[in-house]
Amino acid sequence: MKLEERLGANKYYVDETCPHIIIDGESVSREEAMKLVNGCPAGLYTLQEDGKLAFDFAGCLECGTCRVLCGHSVVKTWKYPRNAKGVEFRQG
Ligand code: SF4
Structure with a gap:
């Protein structure tokens, strides 16, 4: 089973x-941005053509990798979703 299929099997209860997770993607160095682009297992970080870092918390696996990679330099807030929200794993 491909990674995309595994991720797609999860259920996500997004708290809109x-x-x-809240980031500051405006003034991120390319080096810091690429850590997140390459490090997030769900592929939620993307580097835009204008150099800004885009992020969508829907689809988050709650692994904490982004928090470890960049600390508070980019990730301004990281906490688990509120009760009954977030990811529900279907593939272990
Ligand atoms: S917690 Fe994990 S899955 Fe969620 S945004 Fe950070 S790196 Fe990606």
Whole structure:
């Protein structure tokens, strides 16, 4: 089974009113941005043509990798989603 198929099998209960991860993608060095682009197992970080870092918390696996890779330099807030929200793993 491909990674995309495994990720697609998960259920995501996205809390649109309260993002559990907030980043500052405006003034990120390319080096820091690429850590997140390459490090997020769900591929939620993308480097835009204008050099800004884009992020969508929907689809987050709650692994904490982004928090470890960049600390507070990019990731301004990291917490688990509120009760009954977030990822529900279907493939172990
Ligand atoms: S916690 Fe993991 S899956 Fe979620 S955004 Fe960070 S690196 Fe990606």
